[in-house]
Amino acid sequence: MLEWQTDEPTDGVVEYGPDPNRELRASAQGRTLRHQVTLTNLVPNTQYYVRILATDAAGNQSASDLQ
Secondary structure: OEEEEEEEEEEEEEEEEOOOOOOEEEEOOOOEEEEEEOOOOOOOOOOOEEEEEEEEOOOOEEEEEEO
16 A cells, blocks of 8 residues: 655546556545555566656646656
8 A cells, every 4th residue: 555645635546557558547545645555456576667647636746756
C-alpha cells in the first residue's frame, strides 16, 4: 500500500509496473489531501517503477517517480 499527502485536495493515481512503461494503474478515492492506494498483481523479488500523479480541481498535475 502507498500513502501520501498533498498540500491541496487532489485526485491521486499510481502508475506502476516492472518496466518503465508502468502498465498497471490504481486510483485513490476522491479528491482529498491524504491518499491511500493498494497495489495489486505484485511479484515478489521484482523491482517496480512507480509514478504518483496528483491532479487538483483546476486540472494542474504533478508527478513523482519512485523506483
